[in-house]
Amino acid sequence: MFKFQKSPVILILALLFACGPKSEKALTYQSSASVGQVNPEQPWRYSPEYVLDGKANTGFCADPKLPDSGFTLFLENPSEFSAIQVVNGFAKSANDAIQNAQAKKIKVSSLIVSFPEGKTKIHSQESVTVELKPVSFSGTTANAEAVDLGQKLKGNWIRIELLDFHKGSKYKDVCISELKVGELKDSKFNSFPITNEEKVKAVINGYEEGSKHFWAFRKLITANEAGSINFYDQELVLPVYFKSDNTFSFSEMFGGDPSAGGFQPAIQGRYSVFSAGGEGVELTLNYFDASGVERNDTWIFKRAVADDEDFETFKTKLGTKFSEVFDSKSFYLLFLKEKESNRSFYNYEIPLK
Numbered sequence: 001m002f003k004f005q006k007s008p009v010i011l012i013l014a015l016l017f018a019c020g021p022k023s024e025k026a027l028t029y030q031s032s033a034s035v036g037q038v039n040p041e042q043p044w045r046y047s048p049e050y051v052l053d054g055k056a057n058t059g060f061c062a063d064p065k066l067p068d069s070g071f072t073l074f075l076e077n078p079s080e081f082s083a084i085q086v087v088n089g090f091a092k093s094a095n096d097a098i099q100n101a102q103a104k105k106i107k108v109s110s111l112i113v114s115f116p117e118g119k120t121k122i123h124s125q126e127s128v129t130v131e132l133k134p135v136s137f138s139g140t141t142a143n144a145e146a147v148d149l150g151q152k153l154k155g156n157w158i159r160i161e162l163l164d165f166h167k168g169s170k171y172k173d174v175c176i177s178e179l180k181v182g183e184l185k186d187s188k189f190n191s192f193p194i195t196n197e198e199k200v201k202a203v204i205n206g207y208e209e210g211s212k213h214f215w216a217f218r219k220l221i222t223a224n225e226a227g228s229i230n231f232y233d234q235e236l237v238l239p240v241y242f243k244s245d246n247t248f249s250f251s252e253m254f255g256g257d258p259s260a261g262g263f264q265p266a267i268q269g270r271y272s273v274f275s276a277g278g279e280g281v282e283l284t285l286n287y288f289d290a291s292g293v294e295r296n297d298t299w300i301f302k303r304a305v306a307d308d309e310d311f312e313t314f315k316t317k318l319g320t321k322f323s324e325v326f327d328s329k330s331f332y333l334l335f336l337k338e339k340e341s342n343r344s345f346y347n348y349e350i351p352l353k
Contacts, residue, residue, distance in 0.1 A: 024195075029075065040275075051176055060176050072158065072159045073157070084181055085189050086145050089102035089177060093140070098168065099169050107128070108149060108160060109160075111155045142177065210278060216332055216334060219332065231346060234317075238345050240345075247268070269287025
């Protein structure tokens with residue numbers, strides 16, 4: 001017997017789940033998460049969304065040594081399916097597929113999950129373990145393998161866990177290029193559609209935008225090999241030095257009117273790339289301040305291009321001097337932003353080539 005003491009909305013939700021939430025023969029993508037993903041700070045390479053993009057030359061790759069390696073797809077609505085179709089390995093080519101490890105045994109799980117009062121509640125969970133063959137090719141085209149799960153799975157969370165793998169000739173990363181859910185009818189796989197493919201594409205486009213910021217950051221590191229690089233905030237100058245060994249230093253800020261305050265003292269420590277996406281590269285700067293207190297500050301590094309808000313702000317600040325000072329065809333326009341204060345510094349002196 002159910003006993004409810006709070007909102008009738010909760011009662012309605014509970015009754016809905018007691019009767020079973022409405023499921024669909026489709027995938028309505030919401031987001032994803034992964035465990036063991038290779039280069040997670042570079043999501044444009046091996047994120048779970050790439051198993052949904054319909055392209056065998058992309059995919060999800062993970063380190064099989066890490067516990068629970070795999071990925072989860074979060075759906076807006078529960079999906080009910082009884083079979084999957086997989087393009088195994090990194091199937092960009094037969095040679096790439098051979099070089100990388102491929103999934104041999106996976107656990108497919110479905111969960112019905114809700115969030116009453118902000119708390120995670122798992123209403124049901126089912127799992128099936130299946131074995132996969134190494135990918136084969138018809139000419140240059142990778143063949144998909146359909147697998148009957150032997151039962152129906154229903155969930156708004158779909159989890160793929162990598163349990164065992166076929167060894168690669170060169171790399172240990174385990175890859176899956178494509179995944180579809182559906183059902184088998186007369187031994188033929190019937191794939192369920194992704195109802196919001198544009199959302200998947202938008203997420204992937206955001207990842208690929210992140211790659212532009214990431215490689216611009218790598219360019220800054222290369223430029224720093226010759227010494228510190230100055231970033232500017234009007235008349236203020238912040239000398240910046242990022243090294244490839246993940247150490248950094250900001251020299252004491254100079255220029256401008258000292259009485260105006262806000263000068264950045266010299267700091268040095270270690271940095272890590274937390275993530276890279278459409279908004280830029282999120283950096284965590286670890287250092288000890290002048291009082292000996294350990295700090296972990298978040299800064300955003302980004303490359304600004306035409307029509308970008310930061311680009312247009314920079315253009316407005318320079319006014320008529322913009323075309324004299326900056327050549328977008330020859331130089332990067334880079335920004336460093338302190339996330340907490342949103343204070344921003346720019347550099348336009350690093351060449352594209």
